[in-house]
Amino acid sequence: MTNQLTYQRLSRDQIAQRVARDIPEGAYVNLGIGLPTKIANYLDKEKEIFLHSENGVLGMGPAPSPEERDPELINAGKEFITLLTGGCFFHHGDSFTMMRGGHIDLCVLGAFQVAANGDLANWHTGEVDAIPAVGGAMDLAIGAKKVFVTMEHLTKTGESKIVNQCTYPLTGIGCVDRIYSDLAVIDVTADGLLVREMVVGMTFEMLQALTSAELIDATTR
Amino acid sequence: MIDKTSTSILNAIAQIKDGSTVMIGGFGTAGQPAELIDALIDHGARDLTVVNNNAGNGDYGLAALLKAGRVKKIICSFPRQSDSYEFDRLYHAKKIELELVPQGNLAARIQAAGAGLGAIFTPTGYGTLLAEGKETRHINGKDYVLEFPIYADFALIKAYQGDRWGNLVYRKSARNFGPIMATAATCTIAQVNEVVPLGQLDPEHIITPGIFVQHVVALSDIREGKAI
Numbered sequence: 001m002t003n004q005l006t007y008q009r010l011s012r013d014q015i016a017q018r019v020a021r022d023i024p025e026g027a028y029v030n031l032g033i034g035l036p037t038k039i040a041n042y043l044d045k046e047k048e049i050f051l052h053s054e055n056g057v058l059g060m061g062p063a064p065s066p067e068e069r070d071p072e073l074i075n076a077g078k079e080f081i082t083l084l085t086g087g088c089f090f091h092h093g094d095s096f097t098m099m100r101g102g103h104i105d106l107c108v109l110g111a112f113q114v115a116a117n118g119d120l121a122n123w124h125t126g127e128v129d130a131i132p133a134v135g136g137a138m139d140l141a142i143g144a145k146k147v148f149v150t151m152e153h154l155t156k157t158g159e160s161k162i163v164n165q166c167t168y169p170l171t172g173i174g175c176v177d178r179i180y181s182d183l184a185v186i187d188v189t190a191d192g193l194l195v196r197e198m199v200v201g202m203t204f205e206m207l208q209a210l211t212s213a214e215l216i217d218a219t220t221r
Numbered sequence: 222m223i224d225k226t227s228t229s230i231l232n233a234i235a236q237i238k239d240g241s242t243v244m245i246g247g248f249g250t251a252g253q254p255a256e257l258i259d260a261l262i263d264h265g266a267r268d269l270t271v272v273n274n275n276a277g278n279g280d281y282g283l284a285a286l287l288k289a290g291r292v293k294k295i296i297c298s299f300p301r302q303s304d305s306y307e308f309d310r311l312y313h314a315k316k317i318e319l320e321l322v323p324q325g326n327l328a329a330r331i332q333a334a335g336a337g338l339g340a341i342f343t344p345t346g347y348g349t350l351l352a353e354g355k356e357t358r359h360i361n362g363k364d365y366v367l368e369f370p371i372y373a374d375f376a377l378i379k380a381y382q383g384d385r386w387g388n389l390v391y392r393k394s395a396r397n398f399g400p401i402m403a404t405a406a407t408c409t410i411a412q413v414n415e416v417v418p419l420g421q422l423d424p425e426h427i428i429t430p431g432i433f434v435q436h437v438v439a440l441s442d443i444r445e446g447k448a449i
Contacts (some may be wrong), residue, residue: 045255053394072251078284092248096324096329135299138351139324
């Protein structure tokens with residue numbers, strides 16, 4: 001990489017904070033495991049936002065104190081949670097009716113790769129030895145009204161995770177609407193990958209050089 | 222008089238034969254009927270096909286059943302967890318067959334079985350590895366994969382309260398797969414924290430109607446060994 005360190009990458013918490021700003025009051029939202037879960041910490045406390053958990057919870061609240069922990073009140077990542085006043089429980093059939101049936105306004109997922117056409121790969125590295133596990137990722141990817149992805153822009157070895165075609169097994173076809181990386185906010189549209197925001201010190205040319213799929217500069221519009 | 226609470230846990234579990242398909246409720250350990258599973262381990266049925274969202278945690282319940290070598294095949298959505306070492310060991314030793322199903326398809330296929338449907342067209346998984354070789358159809362501008370129901374001989378589930386007619390209510394996120402699995406099995410055995418008198422459960426709040434439940438076993442009886 002040339003030009004490195006002239007820009008300031010966002011931390012995982014800063015990415016979560018950035019996504020939180022875009023979640024409107026009244027939205028029914030499913031936050032995936034890992035980085036997306038952190039978004040809950042940064043939601044505006046003044047806004048009423050409905051957090052859904054695939055294991056049958058709507059109106060999920062923050063983590064409980066150690067003495068309030070209830071093994072029968074957990075989220076998709078099997079972490080202890082609380083229920084907000086007005087929240088409710090339901091079975092898996094209803095929960096995935098919400099997800100697959102287009103009732104969830106927004107889901108935020110992590111990703112290994114996103115392709116220029118919105119294909120998402122986030123469940124399997126395809127390694128022969130790896131035990132595959134998919135959970136609810138495929139249902140969310142095709143069922144939520146909007147799919148946001150949070151991820152580092154590059155792999156640990158510096159390869160672009162935004163690609164022309166995913167090389168990892170797909171989670172869903174053409175399902176991603178927006179990418180929040182540690183370098184930029186990018187909309188996935190029929191016209192291409194529109195760069196909406198870049199981190200401080202980043203130029204469009206530098207971002208394009210780091211990204212294997214073609215980008216369109218939409219930051220000034 | 223109908224009393225679905227009268228069968229001992231041993232007699233209920235003893236109906237499970239070698240080669241049976243057994244649905245086991247729970248999401249991780251929440252809602253997992255660990256005491257029923259322990260009775261199943263004691264009973265000894267082998268070559269089971271198990272349907273569960275996961276593939277066991279630690280040494281608890283389903284993990285202990287796997288460790289005992291009783292499971293031939295598991296149908297689940299998320300086998301890989303930080304504490305799923307019993308499954309990991311069996312999988313790498315090729316001693317267990319895995320059918321990986323997206324979680325919503327797992328739920329929908331269970332519901333299809335319970336509802337008497339021949340198959341479903343689901344959008345989940347279309348164009349992915351998990352739909353390879355499966356029939357697809359383009360309906361109203363969208364692509365779907367044909368998936369078939371998952372039936373079971375037995376469902377072992379955990380509820381909070383039950384009555385002698387088999388009506389059940391659940392507790393918090395331990396509800397998860399219990400209500401839908403109860404509909405898809407020929408024989409559903411529910412362990413409950415408490416058996417309550419008929420009429421005590423508010424009819425407006427009953428989650429699983431007793432028609433879907435064949436046996437109700439109180440957890441206190443299991444723990445004290447009374448029912449055994």
